Amino acid sequence: MKRRQLFLGATLALCGIATLVSAQSDETNTAPARGRYLPEYTKEGDLVLPKNWRSWVYVGSPLTPDALNNGKAGFPEYHNVYIEPGSYEIYKKTGVFPEGTIMFKELQRTLPQQNPDGSRTEPSGRGFFPGAFNGADVTVKDTKRYANTGSSWGYYNFNHHEPKAPTATLKPISECGFCHQASAKKDEVWTQFYPLLDH
Amino acid sequence: MRVIARVAWLVSLVAVVFAGMARADGKPEAVADARGNLHVPSGYPEVYEFLGTWAIAADKQVGSSQIHNVYATPGTIAAYRSSGHFPDGTVLIKEVYETSTARMTTGTVSQGTDWIYTPGYPTLK
Numbered sequence: 187m188k189r190r191q192l193f194l195g196a197t198l199a200l201c202g203i204a205t206l207v208s209a210q211s212d213e214t215n216t217a218p219a220r221g222r223y224l225p226e227y228t229k230e231g232d233l234v235l236p237k238n239w240r241s242w243v244y245v246g247s248p249l250t251p252d253a254l255n256n257g258k259a260g261f262p263e264y265h266n267v268y269i270e271p272g273s274y275e276i277y278k279k280t281g282v283f284p285e286g287t288i289m290f291k292e293l294q295r296t297l298p299q300q301n302p303d304g305s306r307t308e309p310s311g312r313g314f315f316p317g318a319f320n321g322a323d324v325t326v327k328d329t330k331r332y333a334n335t336g337s338s339w340g341y342y343n344f345n346h347h348e349p350k351a352p353t354a355t356l357k358p359i360s361e362c363g364f365c366h367q368a369s370a371k372k373d374e375v376w377t378q379f380y381p382l383l384d385h
Numbered sequence: 386m387r388v389i390a391r392v393a394w395l396v397s398l399v400a401v402v403f404a405g406m407a408r409a410d411g412k413p414e415a416v417a418d419a420r421g422n423l424h425v426p427s428g429y430p431e432v433y434e435f436l437g438t439w440a441i442a443a444d445k446q447v448g449s450s451q452i453h454n455v456y457a458t459p460g461t462i463a464a465y466r467s468s469g470h471f472p473d474g475t476v477l478i479k480e481v482y483e484t485s486t487a488r489m490t491t492g493t494v495s496q497g498t499d500w501i502y503t504p505g506y507p508t509l510k
Contacts, residue, residue: 216434216462240462244435247452254447254486254493264438274431305442314440314449369489382430 215240222272224286225326232353233326233342239290242268245380251296251314253304263320264294267380281385283373287327293320293346321345323362324354325374332356337363339374416476429478434462436477440484440495448486448495455479 217238226234247266250259269277273287297317300306305313322344326332332340341362342354357363366374377383414426433456440449456478464472486495 214463214466216460241434241459243431244454244456247438247454249440249449249452249495250489250493254495259493266435266438268435271431301442303442303447310439312442314442316437316439 217241222286223270223288225288225328228353232355233324233340235322235344235350235352235354236270236288236290236324239268239270239292239322241271242290243271243274243382244268245382248376248379249296249314251304253299253302263296264314264316266292266294268292269383277383283327283375285328289325289375291323293322294318295320319348321347322350325362325366327373335359335363337367337374339363339366341366425478426476429456430480432459433457433476433478434459436462443486446486447493449484452482452484452495453479454482 215238223236223238225236228234245267247264249264251263252259268290270288270290273284276282276284277287295317296304297306297315301312306315308315324342324344326340326342327338328340329338332338335356336359341357341359343357343362344350344354359367363374366376370376371378371384375383414428416423416426418424436455436457438452438454440453441451442448443450458474458476461471461475464470464475484495486493488494
């Protein structure tokens with residue numbers, strides 16, 4: 187009887203921990219990355235919002251606040267860009283983004299402006315400070331899957347507001363890809379902005 | 386009572402295993418040597434969590450003059466959000482970039498260019 191109670195108790199405790207761990211990762215998207223995370227698609231072919239991108243390798247944050255762009259920037263915020271860590275390891279060795287590479291751009295608005303140039307003043311000085319998250323854009327490299335779009339990459343938008351959409355439909359190349367093809371330094375990735383990838 | 390004690394022991398054991406997995410997975414390097422001197426851990430951009438960024442406004446032109454990127458040891462964000470405290474051993478690293486500001490297809494952009502300064506921060510409690 188005692189043994190049975192112990193078994194039941196231990197099982198419940200394990201379930202509790204498992205729930206706690208998964209709840210945390212859902213909330214923060216920071217569960218540690220293990221192995222390589224490859225893109226997941228719905229049966230309709232839409233991309234599923236990648237998991238735990240906040241524990242991926244962060245490469246940089248270009249900043250285009252509204253106040254520098256006549257009040258209407260295309261992306262009025264920080265663009266925090268991450269690369270899936272397994273793909274990054276391969277890129278670091280080969281200099282080539284492997285099939286299945288995922289780049290995650292999380293958009294984050296700046297805190298409200300106090301000064302005419304859009305900046306505000308905080309204890310550390312006058313500047314642009316990160317505020318609310320504001321949706322995400324994701325690209326996936328797959329030379330076969332996206333071949334008929336004219337690109338090696340698929341471009342997806344998971345909302346330009348919160349919450350992020352759980353899935354996203356492939357964007358036509360005229361909306362995103364053309365600009366990457368025209369101006370991004372390497373394989374449609376803006377490596378010129380990200381020292382960690384610029385080699 | 387004995388059952389509760391054994392279950393509690395098992396829970397703590399499992400918790401240790403989970404914590405150990407997170408550490409082994411992230412492989413953060415120690416930042417202090419035996420004499421207490423700090424150094425910047427090599428490879429931190431690849432294993433630390435990105436915590437946030439802010440940009441210093443430029444004085445004489447539009448845009449920003451520097452971008453500061455802040456990283457934390459793996460597991461810090463989840464631990465802080467669940468407990469409200471930074472765990473012992475947490476390391477924060479602030480990278481400072483000089484910036485360039487230019488007109489791009491997405492608008493006027495400031496982005497970090499040259500990595501100029503990466504201080505290590507002491508353990509937070």
